[in-house]
Structures are given as structure tokens and as C-alpha cells.
Amino acid sequence: MQSEVMFAGFGGQGILLIGKILAHTAMEEGFEVAWIPSYGPEMRGGTAYCTVVISDRPIGSPIIRNPMHLVAMNRPSLEKFAPMVKPGGVILINSSLIPIRSQRSDVDELIVPVNDIAKELGNVRAANIVALAAFVARSKVVDFDLMKESVKKEFAKKPKFIPLNMEAIEQGRKAAIHNE
Amino acid sequence: MGKILMKGNEAIGEAAIRAGCLNYFAYPITPQSEVAEYLSRRMPEVGGVFLQGESEVAVSYMLFGASACGARVFTTSSSPGISLMSEGISYIAGAQCPAVFVNIMRGGPGLGGILPSQADYFQSTKGGGHGDYRLLVMAPASVQEAVEMVMLAFPLAEKYRNPVMLLGDGLIGQMMEPVEFPDHLKSEPTNKDEWATNGMDTRGSNKRNLVKSLFLDAGKLNEHNLMLKAKYDRMKQEEIRYELYNIESDYKALIVSYGTMSRVCKTSIDNMKDEGLEVGMVRPQTLFPFPEKAIYEAASKESCKVVVSIEMSMGQMVEDVERSVKGKLPVRWYGKCGGDVPTPEEVIEAVKSFL
16 A cells, blocks of 8 residues: 655645655654655745655655545645545645635645644744644555654754744644534 | 654765764755754864864865865765766765765756756766766665665775765755664774874874875876776675565566665565565665676576666666676666656556556
């Protein structure tokens, strides 16, 4: 069983970081995992995306054209990648920045205003963690509590951000359940 | 120590330190600049040296100088940078100094692009620099394998007193995968008193050591080349490494592929198996010496009708595959350049088209 998650947005939204946290969680859970960034020529503020492949056996091709799931943090990402998502996958749409929908009837669309939620928590930079938590709560690709631990580890050197991120995780989870 | 999630480039840097290499000279270039970034922080922590050269040419001679003095040395670069280093590599090979080079390949020729490529196969296995020399070339297909090969590269470079090249591609450098660093592989540098200019006082000897690649006398140079050839022949006897995949099946086609491309091929092979089409693969882990015999034997299976060399180049390794198959079966090539890594579906389509 293999699932692939694509995280996409613009540079500065912490896209690569939440991909890394998911990959780390999957590794801790005992899965094979690969984290592949987009590293083509990009300008500052341009698009950023990464793919995380999670599998119960050694991962072959790390290049994924059709991911199982998509976390779209801005509109260009949704427009570009939504058509590529496999049927039955989860598409998380950051509705704070994306006014449109995926136009797909064969996927599980999860609409969460992650920037607004993060702003309410006092720091818009936690939007990526809200998105990660909502996505994991809905897709269950990894264990939710283990993901929480991975976030703590990631911020171990900046402990003052841990309470904010724990709250972001909780709000993300609630948003995913609320959407069901 | 458990598994940690690490980017290929950083893992390569850490592996070199674990292998006891404390001298790293480099010049940044995408897609491998993270090695230099990582080691600029890490080398001082372990009492090592990171020195950024003014160019790749300078870097290659920093390696030459430090290696001649007996130090364990390595550098990392990407395709155009390796071209610049090739003069130094030829001198290092001629002067028989151990050194480890890592090429995280990008597309070419010229500046090309920054995306993954395997277009430096000729450069690393057939020359690059001038003169009759060979590099021992290893090609990892995962971050873990890159770590293991880096750790193996140093003892091999010292065993043969020859440069060793690790040939990765942009994806190996940029990708994060779980890695484990085996502590026990850390090898002590070999005794270099016989040849290195490490100081007569240090080695307590009256004999002068001279490291050079200049032999003006025709007879002496021929002798030197014969001695080098004997080393390369010994590599062919002792250092061939490869992996076989789905080789126990009655495969109709045999793929030869290495590095990132071989991982894509594994997915293709698994998918074709599900459809009822068996395809086998030989994955060279050393590109020089090349696993000729393994490929010949795999191509000799009665069920096998065609051998396909699949590369992220316009067909370079295919020449070695043809040489290995010795006309026993038709040899075909499939590949793509520019960083657009072929998908498993494209590989399947190509293999089927040759059957």
C-alpha cells in the first residue's frame, strides 16, 4: 500500500516543512518514506511544492505525477494540481486564499480557512500546521498523535512556538471533523 | 543510532565525516550546494576543514595537494563543476593519490539545467580528463546507498591510490529519505608512509617521497601506464557491484538501469508483473568496473528477447551494455534528458515497444 501527498503553495508558507513533518511521522510509524522537493528554477515568492511518498515496502519511483492527496495552500497550486489527484484522494483547499473549488466529484474535498484560523490563534505563520493537522485528521495517512509529536520535535529548538502549534493542530483537527 | 530523515546532499556530507574524512574543499553549484552548506557548519564541529575554493579548478588541486600529503580528502560538485575539475582529476590519477569526488549530476551540455540527469556517464567512466586513467565509479539509487557508497569510497580510493567518483543525480541530492549511519564502517586511514609527502620526520625515514605525474622518458611513462592499467584490471576483478531484480522470473526483456532511473524501472517492473509481463533488471552499482558478466549471463536466459538500457541521457551506458551482451540479443535504448525523469508508464511503453 502506497500513498502520496503533494503539498503546494507559494514560497514562505512553510510547504516544505509540513511535508518534512509528515515524512518524519511516517518514518517513526515504521513506513518507508521519501520526501521530494520541487527544486526547479523559481523566483522569490514563486511556487513551492513537495511530494511525500509513504509506503509499506521499498519505494520505487520517487517521481509522482498523480498523487493520492493534495494540500493546496494557494490558488495556482489548486488549479495546477487538482486535476492530477487520484480518485478517492483528499484535496485540502485553503479557503482563506482560494475562492474556487477543485471541480472534482470523485475526491474528498476538505475546505479549511487555514490562514484565518491561524490569524485567530495570533500568528498566521501557523497556517501550515493547521493545514497539516486538518489533512492528517481527515486522510489518516499517519497516526495523528505521532504527527503531533513530530511537530514538537521540529520546534524543539524554538520551544516558545510549541503551544501555538499545539493549538494550531487542535484547530486543524476540529476543522476537519466539522467539515465531515 | 536509529533512522533519521535526511536530504541526500546532507547525508553525503555526514557520511564523509563518519568515514574519517576531515578535509572538504568545494565550490557551490546547484543541485548539490547543501553539501557545502552542511559541512561549512559541521566540519568545524569535528575539527575538520571546509575551504571554499575560488573555482572548481582550484578545488581539484587543493584535493591533490592535501592528498599528496597523506590527508583523506573529498569534494562534491555538479556536472559543469566536474568538467572544470577534470584536469586536476587526471593529475591526481596520474600521481596516484586517493581522493573522493561526488558528482550530483544536472543536465548538460554547457550550463544545461539544474534538474536530475545521468548525462555524465561518459565523462566519469570514459575519461573526462586527459590521459589513460580510469575512475572507480559508483552510482547510488537511494540516500541510504549514497551514505554506504561514500563510506566505501574512501577505503577504496586508498586501496587503489586512485580517485573514486560517486555519480548521483539531482534527485538523490535533493530527496529526503530515512538513513542510518553505520558506526562500524568508520575506517582508519591506511598507512601512506610508502608514498605520501607527509614529512620525513613524521614517518621517521631518510627516504624522500615524490608525488608526480610527469614521466618524460618514454619507457618510464609506458611502465607507469602499465602499472596503472594493472590497477584498473584489478578493480575489474575485485570491485564490480550490482543488484539483480526480478531475475528469477522468466523475463521477456532485461532492463539495465542505474541510480534514480533504476527506481523508476523497479516500479515499472512491478506494474508489468501485475499485468503478466515479466521483465528483469540488472542495476550496476559500479559503472566502472562495469558488471559485464552479470549482464551477459542475465541476457543469456532463454525467455529473454531484448535488452534495454534505460538512462536519463541520450544513450551513453547503452554502449557498455552492447559490449556486455556481445551481440547475443538486440540491445535498445530508452531515455530522456533535461530533468524530465521518465515515468513508470513511459518506461513500460518503451519496453513493450521493443518486444
